[in-house]
Amino acid sequence: MRIAMAGLLALLAGGPAAAVSGDVEEVLACVRKNAPRSALVQVVELVSVDRNGRERVQGGKLSAKRGDDGVARLLLRVEEPPDLRGTAFLWIQKPKGSEIFVYLPEMKKVRRVSSRQLRGKLLGSDFSYEEVARIGAPGEGEAKRLPDGEKDGRPVFVLEATPDKESGSAYTRVTSFVDRETCVPLEIAFFGEGPEPEKLISVDPARITKEGDVHVPRLVRARDLAKGTESRLVTHAVEVDPALPDEMFSSSRLEQSK
Numbered sequence: 001m002r003i004a005m006a007g008l009l010a011l012l013a014g015g016p017a018a019a020v021s022g023d024v025e026e027v028l029a030c031v032r033k034n035a036p037r038s039a040l041v042q043v044v045e046l047v048s049v050d051r052n053g054r055e056r057v058q059g060g061k062l063s064a065k066r067g068d069d070g071v072a073r074l075l076l077r078v079e080e081p082p083d084l085r086g087t088a089f090l091w092i093q094k095p096k097g098s099e100i101f102v103y104l105p106e107m108k109k110v111r112r113v114s115s116r117q118l119r120g121k122l123l124g125s126d127f128s129y130e131e132v133a134r135i136g137a138p139g140e141g142e143a144k145r146l147p148d149g150e151k152d153g154r155p156v157f158v159l160e161a162t163p164d165k166e167s168g169s170a171y172t173r174v175t176s177f178v179d180r181e182t183c184v185p186l187e188i189a190f191f192g193e194g195p196e197p198e199k200l201i202s203v204d205p206a207r208i209t210k211e212g213d214v215h216v217p218r219l220v221r222a223r224d225l226a227k228g229t230e231s232r233l234v235t236h237a238v239e240v241d242p243a244l245p246d247e248m249f250s251s252s253r254l255e256q257s258k
Contacts, residue, residue: 023145027157027178034183036214039065039244043237048125051228058084058123065244073249078123088254089122100129103254110254126222126231130170131190131201151177151186152205171198182208182215199224212240 042062049055059080066072071092078087086105091098100113113129121128146158157178163169175189175197186205189197200223207219220233247253 024143027159030183034215036240038241041239041242042235045234047232049230075249101251110251126224126229155180184215211238
């Protein structure tokens, strides 16, 4: 769920960034071009599939906004199933690192996700906290541009980022394939110590729709290649640049249902 959801998460990629080379900046500028002016809301369904093919479905709303302070915020509120209603996830992107907060109704408290917990699964899915953040910041860390390529028959930019050691990342490198036409990342490959990716996040190009000036992927998949599991994020409705109050993105208000 920036590169991530790419229309929503492109909003998060438009924030302050460290100085990068011109060839890397061309890719990041493409991703930023696909961002709404201020905010985006998506009604989503998160489907997790275990290795035996059993599915678990959760529904909710993803909201993102870039404030006047330049800080981007993403909020996920779970509405279905009933036993998980009220669960909330907040990501605040800052120039130096991100803050992640989670509210679980059964615990009745908001907790902050530390760097040691970045590998934890978001709502039990194959999207980890780190991967959500990485989707929103494809060039975070030491980034370099690789030769342009092709993905799913479409020309793509290729960007490789090496996470900072102090970030607590589970990965040694992250490679993003950004569609040159829509500026949507079609695939993000997450590598550990080995030569093959451990996790893939991909977008179905046939399920990208244009909402106003924003290209929105309606289907995003996360696949854990080692465990043989998969999660799908399906977008059912999109609202571009709605008026969203800043206070709804406060960690102190995560306990509220709306």
